[in-house]
Amino acid sequence: MIVRILSEGQFRVDDAAATELNHLDSQLETAVEHNDEPAFKAALTGLLAQVRAQGSPLPSDTLEASDLILPHQDSSMDEVRRLLTDEGLIPG
């Protein structure tokens, strides 16, 4: 599957890594729901590290949509919340 880390690029990640990613992802989601900043930072950092470690970067000239998209490293919780709403952060 293809995973994009926003403002970093796309990675091809083996499907086998999905379980681990989903686990970290649900931690991230819980942290956002509970407004828990430290847990949010930890989960996001862990998730991004996992994608970078497991995945291989896609060449710049590929035109494939990603299966999963992750907030960028320095995202605030507020930014992530807005990202989740339809008319939130994405311009255009």
Added chain:
Amino acid sequence: MGVMKRVSLVFKAKANKALDKMEDPRETLDYSYQRQLELLTKVRRGVADVATSRKRVELQMNQLHQQATKLDDQARKALGLGREDLARDALTRKSSAQGQLNDLQVQYAQLQGEEEKLTVASQRLQAKVDAFRTRKETIKATYTAAEAQTRINEAFSGISEEMGDVGMAIQRAEDKTAQMQARAGAIDELMASGALDDVGGKRDDIQFELDQMGASSDVENDLRRLRGEIAASTPKQLEGSGGGANGDSQAARGGQAPQSQTQYAPPPPAQPAGLPVSDLPSANEPPQDGEGS
């Protein structure tokens, strides 16, 4: 559903909405390509803007650094002259300048980070736009409108995801730049106010006092030197008829004697004083005429 999936669905929804608007799918290709080129221009401008902002911060950091060094020097001099009060004042300002500097360093690093990210983003987008253009031509040449649909959708959602990502990155960089500029403006004002002491500025009271003290000790040194010179030449003077008062005024003029005075440069106003008054307006420095009269 986790965060990752939801975000990707938001991106896909956005792309689909744009696709749905187009009647002929192949129109989408040209329209999208135009938007891509516009975005590329915007990213490049964004990189330039961040760079400009970064340079401004760099300039301020240099100023603050010079200022801190200068204040430190002043404190050392003041202490050497036994003026702890002045030294304390200089060090207080130095610490304030240093605080601003540390703050700026953090923000400078952030701007640098944004600049790098945007540069990479612009390169990546360029590569994708090139790929899209090739794909677009292939699709147009090979497929009928109906056949082209799937392929167009693929290319379109791939590029539109990238464009969304880059668009957000530009937005972030713009926000950071705006914050930085507001901050830079505030520091400029602070420096102009003299609260941090103006580098090479108009008013610098610590330097003024030090100069005064330095000047008065220079005067003392010169007096001592002149007395020595007079003492050395007294035998000749004694032979002449001049009284005490006369001798004094000659000594004062002796300060301008050309040969022995290489180290001490008297301030300009002292020089005309030694010349006959009638020489002033005609021969010497016409621009000063207005001032003099």
